[in-house]
Amino acid sequence: MTKLTIHANLIVFLTFLLSTIIILSKKNETTILEFLKNCSIIYMLMVILTYHFLLARGGEYDGVRIITNFTLHYFIPILVFINWIFFESKKKYSIKFIFLWMFYPLLYTVVSILRGLVDGFYPYFFLNPNGEIPVGVGSYANVALFITSFLLVYMILGYLLILLNRVFLYVK
Numbered sequence: 001m002t003k004l005t006i007h008a009n010l011i012v013f014l015t016f017l018l019s020t021i022i023i024l025s026k027k028n029e030t031t032i033l034e035f036l037k038n039c040s041i042i043y044m045l046m047v048i049l050t051y052h053f054l055l056a057r058g059g060e061y062d063g064v065r066i067i068t069n070f071t072l073h074y075f076i077p078i079l080v081f082i083n084w085i086f087f088e089s090k091k092k093y094s095i096k097f098i099f100l101w102m103f104y105p106l107l108y109t110v111v112s113i114l115r116g117l118v119d120g121f122y123p124y125f126f127l128n129p130n131g132e133i134p135v136g137v138g139s140y141a142n143v144a145l146f147i148t149s150f151l152l153v154y155m156i157l158g159y160l161l162i163l164l165n166r167v168f169l170y171v172k
Helices: 006-025 031-056 062-085 096-101 103-119 140-169
Strands: none
Touching: 006 031, 006 062, 006 103, 031 062, 031 096, 031 103, 031 140, 096 103, 096 140, 103 140
């Protein structure tokens, strides 16, 4: 379970499980659940974008791996977004939520880099300062550029989520 894709899909699973329990118990949504739903959207959008534009050309899959790969990287992210558009209540969020939504990806990145320093395993080539593409990115400066780029994309996705929430509230 070293890939962020797996972590993001587990967050989605736990979010939908918690949501189901709350719906069946006829209770109101908690702030934590709302937070997790928004994390799920942003993380899944990041999964689909990162996989499609950076990782999809990294290997050929056969058999059941084709199905699981497609499901984890495309199908579930699309379903999470469709669920958000049609079924989730919209709310006006502050810009500060962008930084809260980025906490887990940042934590994941720090832990992954520290693990790589200890045992040499980096879950993604863009976190590996050793070697050249497709194995690594050649230096810590390049890793920092990738991380900065990812953080920028997370911020943009967070801002778009806030903006879309406001648009849906306005259109209502």
